Amino acid sequence: MASRYLVFLFLLLSFTTLLISVVAEHDFVRSIDRKLLGLKKEKLSHFRFYWHDIVSGHNPTSIPVVPPPVNSTTAFGLLNMIDNPLTMGPKMSSKMVGRAQGFYASASQSEIGLLMAMNFAFIEGKYNGSTITVLGRNPVFNKVREMPVIGGSGLFRFARGYVEARTHWFAPNSGDAIVEYNVYVMHY
Incomplete structure (x- = not known):
């Protein structure tokens, strides 16, 4: 009789432990209805603007934080922090719609290849603050470069998509550049 009682007690404790672990897992993650977050129908938007990388002059918007080694032909190891203007047209006098904030680093030993990590922080219209x-x-x-959109904030929560970058103008002497960005982004 005592052995049956011990087996019953063991099974009861095992079941209780299993139940507690299932409840604990449920507390860690749960499904939610996207409407509770205000997420409606997903849409695809296309943005076009110009990215001004100003490395010269008295007020650069891109500054080297880590210089490349002297003997590197590709500037491998260079790291620049950016706060670049985004304008509607290629001229700096065009209407500013936001800023590209982040960094780029020379990440290739065989070509000029950058790792880009940046936020397009918008200041215009309904996208202001996103x-x-x-x-x-x-x-x-490369004539056209494609990079992924990995997310966003504000009106671009849960964003995904890609950007195409095309150099509009480059000054080899100063390093200044204007790049046309076409952004294709899925968002709510």
């Missing part, structure tokens, strides 16, 4: 986050590889001498 950001689109880009993280990807940018082989700068």
